[in-house]
Amino acid sequence: MEIGKSIRIKDIAKLAGVSVGTVDRVLHNRGRVSEDALQKVTTVMNQIDYKPNLIARTLGSNKNYRIAALIPDPTLDPYWAQSNLGIIQAQTEWAQYGVIVDTFPFDLYNKDSFHRIARAVVEEHPDGILIAPIFYHESIPAFELFQEAEIPYVLFNTNIHEAKPIGFIGQNLNQSGRIGAQLMMLGQHDPATFAVLHIDEDVHDSVHLLEKEKGFRDYFQEKSKAKFEIVDFNLNPHQEAFKTQMIQLLENDMLKGIYVSTSKGTALAAAALEDHGKKDIRMIGYDILSENLKYLRSGTVDFLINQNPKRQALLGISHLVNHLMFKKSTPPMDLFPLEIITQQNVDSYLGSGIH
Amino acid sequence: MEIGKSIRIKDIAKLAGVSVGTVDRVLHNRGRVSEDALQKVTTVMNQIDYKPNLIARTLGSNKNYRIAALIPDPTLDPYWAQSNLGIIQAQTEWAQYGVIVDTFPFDLYNKDSFHRIARAVVEEHPDGILIAPIFYHESIPAFELFQEAEIPYVLFNTNIHEAKPIGFIGQNLNQSGRIGAQLMMLGQHDPATFAVLHIDEDVHDSVHLLEKEKGFRDYFQEKSKAKFEIVDFNLNPHQEAFKTQMIQLLENDMLKGIYVSTSKGTALAAAALEDHGKKDIRMIGYDILSENLKYLRSGTVDFLINQNPKRQALLGISHLVNHLMFKKSTPPMDLFPLEIITQQNVDSYLGSGIH
DNA sequence: TTTTTATATGTGCACGCACACATTTACTTT
DNA sequence: AAAGTAAATGTGTGCGTGCACATATAAAAA
Numbered sequence: 001m002e003i004g005k006s007i008r009i010k011d012i013a014k015l016a017g018v019s020v021g022t023v024d025r026v027l028h029n030r031g032r033v034s035e036d037a038l039q040k041v042t043t044v045m046n047q048i049d050y051k052p053n054l055i056a057r058t059l060g061s062n063k064n065y066r067i068a069a070l071i072p073d074p075t076l077d078p079y080w081a082q083s084n085l086g087i088i089q090a091q092t093e094w095a096q097y098g099v100i101v102d103t104f105p106f107d108l109y110n111k112d113s114f115h116r117i118a119r120a121v122v123e124e125h126p127d128g129i130l131i132a133p134i135f136y137h138e139s140i141p142a143f144e145l146f147q148e149a150e151i152p153y154v155l156f157n158t159n160i161h162e163a164k165p166i167g168f169i170g171q172n173l174n175q176s177g178r179i180g181a182q183l184m185m186l187g188q189h190d191p192a193t194f195a196v197l198h199i200d201e202d203v204h205d206s207v208h209l210l211e212k213e214k215g216f217r218d219y220f221q222e223k224s225k226a227k228f229e230i231v232d233f234n235l236n237p238h239q240e241a242f243k244t245q246m247i248q249l250l251e252n253d254m255l256k257g258i259y260v261s262t263s264k265g266t267a268l269a270a271a272a273l274e275d276h277g278k279k280d281i282r283m284i285g286y287d288i289l290s291e292n293l294k295y296l297r298s299g300t301v302d303f304l305i306n307q308n309p310k311r312q313a314l315l316g317i318s319h320l321v322n323h324l325m326f327k328k329s330t331p332p333m334d335l336f337p338l339e340i341i342t343q344q345n346v347d348s349y350l351g352s353g354i355h
Numbered sequence: 356m357e358i359g360k361s362i363r364i365k366d367i368a369k370l371a372g373v374s375v376g377t378v379d380r381v382l383h384n385r386g387r388v389s390e391d392a393l394q395k396v397t398t399v400m401n402q403i404d405y406k407p408n409l410i411a412r413t414l415g416s417n418k419n420y421r422i423a424a425l426i427p428d429p430t431l432d433p434y435w436a437q438s439n440l441g442i443i444q445a446q447t448e449w450a451q452y453g454v455i456v457d458t459f460p461f462d463l464y465n466k467d468s469f470h471r472i473a474r475a476v477v478e479e480h481p482d483g484i485l486i487a488p489i490f491y492h493e494s495i496p497a498f499e500l501f502q503e504a505e506i507p508y509v510l511f512n513t514n515i516h517e518a519k520p521i522g523f524i525g526q527n528l529n530q531s532g533r534i535g536a537q538l539m540m541l542g543q544h545d546p547a548t549f550a551v552l553h554i555d556e557d558v559h560d561s562v563h564l565l566e567k568e569k570g571f572r573d574y575f576q577e578k579s580k581a582k583f584e585i586v587d588f589n590l591n592p593h594q595e596a597f598k599t600q601m602i603q604l605l606e607n608d609m610l611k612g613i614y615v616s617t618s619k620g621t622a623l624a625a626a627a628l629e630d631h632g633k634k635d636i637r638m639i640g641y642d643i644l645s646e647n648l649k650y651l652r653s654g655t656v657d658f659l660i661n662q663n664p665k666r667q668a669l670l671g672i673s674h675l676v677n678h679l680m681f682k683k684s685t686p687p688m689d690l691f692p693l694e695i696i697t698q699q700n701v702d703s704y705l706g707s708g709i710h
Numbered sequence: 711t712t713t714t715t716a717t718a719t720g721t722g723c724a725c726g727c728a729c730a731c732a733t734t735t736a737c738t739t740t
Numbered sequence: 741a742a743a744g745t746a747a748a749t750g751t752g753t754g755c756g757t758g759c760a761c762a763t764a765t766a767a768a769a770a
Contacts, residue, residue, distance in 0.1 A: 006451045008726060019750045024728070034748060051451055055414050056726035059755050063728095096361045096406055172703060179699040186657070187542020187637070219699070282542070302541070337707050338700040344534040344574070345693040348527060352692050363756060374720045379758070389718060411756035414725050 007050050015048075016040040027052075054326050064098040065324050067317060068126040070118060072134065073105035078289045079263045079309055080108070083132065083157070086313030090321075099321055102126070109202055111138045118142040122149050128320040129153035130313065133160050136207055152323055154330075156316045157309070158208050167319050169312050169334045173208065176305055177215025177261070179338050180284045183303050184257045185220070191227040192256035194220075195249055199235045199265025209261040216259055229254070237268050246272040255281060263287035266304070270295035288341060288349060296343055306339035306349065362405050370403075371395040382407075409681050419453040420679050422672060423481040425473060427489065428460035433644045434618045434664055435463070438487065438512070441668030445676075454676055457481070464557050466493045473497040477504050483675040484508040485668065488515050491562055507678055509685075511671045512664070513563050522674050524667050524689045528563065531660055532570025532616070534693050535639045538658050539612045540575070546582035547611035549575075550604055554590045554620025564616040571614055584609070592623050601627040610636060618642035621659070625650035643696060643704060651698055661694035661704065 009027070013020045018037050025033050026041040033041075074084035084103065091101040104121050107113035114135050121129060122145045129151055133139035136158075143163045146153050156169040184194055196213050200206065217230055233249060235242055249255065250273065258273070258281060260266045266285025273281060274295065284303045285292060295301040319330040341349060364382070368375045373392050380388050381396040388396075429439035439458065446456040459476050462468035469490050476484060477500045484506055488494035491513075498518045501508050511524040539549055551568050555561065572585055588604060590597055604610065605628065613628065613636060615621045621640025628636060629650065639658045640647060650656040674685040696704060 009728095010726080020727090021729090021750055022748080025749090028728085030729095032748060037748080053414075053451060053726050055410050055452065056755095057728075059408075059410050059414055059725090059757095060727035061729080062755050096408060097410065175699060175703060179697065182697055182699045335703060335706055337694070338703040339692070340695040340697070340700065342534065342537055342695070344530060344537045345695065348530060348690060348693040351690055364758095365756080375757090376720055376759090377718085380719090383758085385759095387718060392719080408756050411725090412758075414727090414755090415757035416759080417725050 066126040070131040072108035082309040083313040086310035090317035130316040132157040173211035174215035177212035178219040181219030193254040194257040197260040257282040267291035304341040421481040425486040427463035437664040438668040441665035445672035485671040487512040528566035529570035532567035533574040536574035548609040549612040552615040612637040615640040622646035659696040
C-alpha cells in the first residue's frame with residue numbers, strides 16, 4: 001500500500017497535458033502562459049488538493065533571506081533583552097537554511113534614534129522586517145518607508161492600527177488589565193483601595209500602558225464593587241519624587257493592592273513595597289524578568305502576567321520566514337495567551353523550552 | 356558576501372581528500388572504510404562544525420514512517436478527545452512528508468483492553484509509538500514488548516518511572532496541586548475548610564491524581580495555616596451516593612473552597628455546586644473542556660489548571676518524528692507550563708492557535 | 711602469473727521543486 | 741514565401757543528501 005503519496009507538480013502536468021514548466025508558471029503566476037493552458041491547469045488544480053512539498057521547495061530555490069529586527073537596545077533593558085533572546089534563537093534555528101537576522105537596536109528613550117535606525121534598515125533593503133513600534137507617531141513614517149521599498153514587515157509587542165503589516169504578534173492589552181483586576185479582586189471582601197501604577201521614564205508607549213490600565217479599571221466598574229476605590233499614580237522613577245510618592249501611597253491604610261502596568265515598574269514598586277515592610281498588599285505586575293522573579297519568589301509580588309517577549313520575537317521571525325521562504329500565509333494577528341505566573345508555577349515556565 | 360554558507364558533505368570530502376561516499380559511510384558508520392580514510396575524515400570533522408542539511412536529508416531519503424498512538428478512546432471522553440485533536444493535527448502536518456499516524460484507542464475503564472491493544476500495536480511493528488500509560492501496572496509489560504521489538508516510544512500525560520522511553524511529555528503533578536493550593540489560599544483570612552475531591556470512575560490512574568492531591572495538601576502544610584482544614588472526598592460519579600455526598604459536603608458552612616483533581620470531575624462538582632446555589636465557594640479544577648468552560652464562564656469555577664492535552668499529544672508526535680526522521684535527539688522530559696486559566700484569560704488561550 | 715575473493719572507494723541517480731535556457735508555435739513584416 | 745519576432749511551452753540542471761551500484765585496490769587462492 002502506498003502511503004503519503006502526495007501529488008507532485010509532475011503529476012499535475014501529466015493530468016493537465018502540459019509540461020512541468022507551464023504548471024510552474026501557473027503556480028507562481030509568472031505569466032507567459034496561454035489562456036488555454038492556464039485553463040487546463042486551473043481545472044486540475046481545482047479538482048485535486050495540491051500541497052507543494054516545502055522541503056523540496058526550500059532545497060530547490062536555494063535563496064538567502066535577510067531579515068532586519070528593529071527593537072529597543074537589548075543591552076539597556078531586561079525586557080528587550082528577552083525579545084533579543086528570541087531573535088537569537090530564531091537566527092540560529094534558521095541559519096542553515098540561508099536566513100540571517102540582523103538586529104538594529106535603537107534607543108528606547110530617543111525617538112530620533114528610532115527614526116535614524118529605521119532609515120538605516122531600509123537602506124540595507126532586507127527581505128523582511130520585524131519591528132517593535134513602541135513610538136506611536138514616529139512609526140507611521142517608518143511604515144511608509146517600508147511600503148515604498150516593498151519590504152514586508154511584522155509588528156510585535158505594540159500594535160499600530162494605521163500600519164498595514166503582514167502580521168501582528170502580541171496580546172490583548174485591555175484583557176490583560178482585566179485579568180490583573182480579576183486577580184486583584186479575588187477574595188477581597190472588605191472595602192479597599194487599589195492603586196494603578198503607571199511607571200515610565202517617558203511617555204513613549206503610554207498608549208500601550210493606558211490600554212492595560214483601562215482594562216483594569218473597566219473590570220472593577222463592570223463588577224460594580226462600589227466598596228473598592230481605584231487610585232491612579234503616574235510615576236517617573238528617574239525623578240527625585242518617586243520614592244516619596246511611593247511611601248505616601250503605601251501609608252494609605254486602605255491600600256490592599258497594587259497593579260503595575262510595566263515590567264520594569266514591577267520591580268521598582270516591589271522594592272519600595274519590600275522596604276516599607278507592609279505584607280498584606282497584593283501586588284500584580286508584568287513579565288518573568290530576573291528582577292521581578294526575585295520579588296515573586298520572596299512573596300512580595302503575587303502575580304506576574306507574562307507577555308512572553310522571547311516567544312513573541314521568535315514567532316515574529318518565524319512568520320517572516322514562512323512568508324518569504326515558504327510563501328505560506330500567516331495569521332494577520334497572533335494574540336498570545338495571557339499567562340498568569342505565580343510563585344508556584346513560575347518554574348514550570350522557566351523550565352519548559354519554548355512555550 | 357556569502358551568507359549562511361554551511362559546510363556540505365562534498366566540502367568535507369574535499370578537505371579530507373576522499374569521496375563523498377566515504378564521508379557518508381563515516382558519518383553513518385556503515386563500515387567498509389579503511390583506518391586511514393576514517394582518520395582523515397574524523398580529523399576534518401573535529402576541526403569543522405558539520406551540521407547536516409535536514410531539508411536535503413528528508414528529501415533524499417524518501418522514507419515512510421508509521422507511528423502508532425496508544426490512547427484512551429477519544430469518543431468516550433472529552434479530555435482524550437482533546438489529545439486526539441493533537442494527534443490529528445500532527446497527522447495532517449506530517450502527512451506530506453511520509454509520516455502516518457494510526458490511533459489505537461483502548462477502553463479507558465478496561466485494563467484488558469489496554470493489554471490487547473498494546474499487543475496489537477506491536478504486531479503492526481510501527482516505527483514509533485506514542486503512549487498514554489494510564490494503567491500503571493499494566494503498562495510495564497507493554498514497555499517490555501516495545502523494547503523487545505526495538506520500537507522507540509514516547510510517554511505522555513502519565514509518567515512511569517520504570518519505563519525507559521525516549522521522552523516523556525507532561526506536567527509536574529505535585530507542583531500542579533501546589534498551584535491549586537496557592538490559588539485557593541489567596542485572600543483567605545478567616546478559618547475555613549477546603550475540600551479535595553478525588554472524582555474517578557475507577558482507581559485506574561489514581562497515582563496521577565494522588566500526586567496532585569498530595570501537592571495541594573503539602574502546600575497548606577508548609578504554609579502552616581492551622582486555621583485551614585482540608586477534607587478529602589473519594590467520589591465515584593457512577594454510584595448513587597454521589598449526589599448526596601456532594602450535598603452533604605456543600606452543607607458544611609465552613610466550606611470555602613473545592614479542589615478537584617480531574618478534568619471530568621470538575622464539571623460534575625461544578626454542576627452540584629451550581630445546583631446548590633452557594634456562591635462564595637472558590638472552585639479550582641482542570642482543563643479547558645467545553646463542559647468546564649461553561650462553569651468557568653458562569654463564575655462557578657474560579658480557576659482551571661490547563662494540562663494542554665492537545666499540545667501534549669502534538670508534541671509527542673513531533674518528538675517521535677524528530678527522532679525517526681531527523682535523527683535529532685529530543686529532551687528526555689518535557690514538562691509543560693502549569694497554565695492558570697480564569698474567566699478573563701480563557702479566550703486568549705482558545706484564540707491562539709497552538710500555545 | 712592469473713583468478714578469485716574481500717574490502718575499499720568512487721560515481722551516479724533520485725527526491726520535488728525553482729529557474730534558466732532551449733525549443734516550438736503563431737503571427738507579423740518584408 | 742521567406743524572414744523576423746514575440747509569446748508559449750518544454751527540457752535540463754542544481755540544491756544536499758542517501759543509497760545503490762560500479763570500479764579500484766589489495767590480499768589470498770589457484
